Amino acid sequence: MSSSGLRTSLRTRRWFSSLPPIEWLSLRLQEALIGALRQGPIPQHVAFVMDGNRRFARQSHIETTEGHNLGFEALAKILEICYKAGVKVVTIYAFSIENFKRSKYEVDALMDIAKIKLSQLSQHGDLLDRYGAKIRILGHRSLVNQEVLDAIDRATELTKHNNKAILNVCFPYTSRDEITSAIQSIVALAAPPRTHRQHLETLAEEKPEVSDAIHETSSQSRSESPASNTTSASTVVSGSPHTPSAPLREHIDFAGVHHRDILDLEDISEQTVTEHLFTADNPPLDLLIRTSGVERLSDFMLWQAHQDTDIEFVDCMWPEFDVWHFLPILLGWGLKRKRFLREVKLEEERKYNRNGNWMKGWETEEYIHSKKVT
Structure with missing residues (x-):
């Protein structure tokens, strides 16, 4: 699709979804789906590589900073879905150490966005406070300027008493740096x-x-x-x-x-x-999602992404990633986990039955042998 066609499609979709009846129906359907999801297993730790903000901005012919702003709006909606569904820990790849290689203009703009958005996230009565989530910044603090450090400290201080959920913001971060630490x-x-x-x-x-x-x-x-x-x-x-x-x-x-x-x-x-990583006190990583269609981890959560982690690569840019992309992934994860737990239970039952039959046979033979001896 051409860039003009993409912009038209996005405008049409946003206009249609903002109509009051459609918005009301969408919210009711979301609530019903989330309620259904909560009846089954829910991933306790979900991580996101929020990729595609710059490409989305280029395709939409808007400023790069505006692409990052739209990415933050998408994040706020996804966080709300996570915490409503019962996810305890969300980890986001906000800024890679490698991103310092970008232009000074973009790096400075990202730092300014970080200051503003951290403040918005942590304000009393806003998203994190509603769901009892605390902010934790994981990364190399010495690489960011004092103004950003002050914003980080304020955000962590304002949310430190929240104890129901966690938002890990990897900023600035690479997995190699974490493992080295x-x-x-x-x-x-x-x-x-x-x-x-x-x-x-x-x-x-x-x-x-x-x-x-x-x-x-x-x-x-x-x-x-x-x-x-x-x-x-x-x-x-x-x-x-x-x-x-x-x-x-x-x-x-x-x-x-x-x-x-x-x-x-x-x-x-x-x-x-594992006990010395930044995520040492978090549950194991259950689900890792990367947008933009790129199929690599880009130095993110390399140690935590173990054999039990589901990794999903989604072919859409992060600002486009919404509840209708995310809920099917959560549903698929829950179905796979149910199937896995059922297989484990059946295997345990088979082992029990085999051991039980063997023990019964052994007891019978032992009893017969004892009778012969007497």
């Missing part, structure tokens, strides 16, 4: 391997001068290392009275959580990395 947090917590530490402690018990050397080395390393969020307590020889048996390290992670547990390198696992 997680690894840095883990390294800050990691102790020498258990066998190596036990060897040092054994030597320290046998030779007091080794203990002194350990203390001296620890003091030197603390004095020489630059200041950071990670601090080390004095190394303590195992068995000392009223002291821990291993050096303690305090770490403040991205979410501001204090950790004082020491971590052995042998204990690091996939779960360890």
Whole structure:
């Protein structure tokens, strides 16, 4: 379709949907569908790659910033559907670290939009407050200017008491940066391997001068290392009275959580990395949706998109993505999850029946054998 035809089609659709009778019928139908969806399984964590704002603006011959504004309007409608349906966590890819490579004009415009929209979202009585959702900003704070940081802090402060749902705004973010931050947090917590530490402690018990050397080395390393969020307590020889048996390290992670547990390198696992991601306290990612027809994740939620995550690529631009695109996806997810749960239940029943029959046979044979012996 040509750009002029696209604009005409969009205008016609918006005009038609804004007619009072059509709008009333549409709302009633939405409520009925959402009510039906709530009777079955609902994804607890949904993520969106909101792609296509710029292309939509070019196709519609409007300013790029206007395309982003229309994208925000689409987001507000989708968030309302999510929270009405019972989704607990929504994660949106608002701004990639790679987007700083765009023109300064567009980057500045996006930052201005972010300030305005964060303020609108977090205002008392608005969307997030109605549904008890708090804003969390996931990303590299040091890359944005102070005005945007102030807007971020205000938004998180105003919604921090909401506890029914979460809106994760990835801004500025890439999954590689998130995983790197997680690894840095883990390294800050990691102790020498258990066998190596036990060897040092054994030597320290046998030779007091080794203990002194350990203390001296620890003091030197603390004095020489630059200041950071990670601090080390004095190394303590195992068995000392009223002291821990291993050096303690305090770490403040991205979410501001204090950790004082020491971590052995042998204990690091996939779960360890998961627990240090920005989304550590969120439910697993159930559904990831990307608009614009592009079929890639673009460095978004790479770790979280596991084997149980449904990924949907939708062939429309984000400003065009509406409830009639979204509800069928939710319905399809619910049907697949019901089918999966039914298969799991049948498999469990088959296992139970097999085990039950085997046990009955074993009991009969055991009984017959005992009778023969007597």
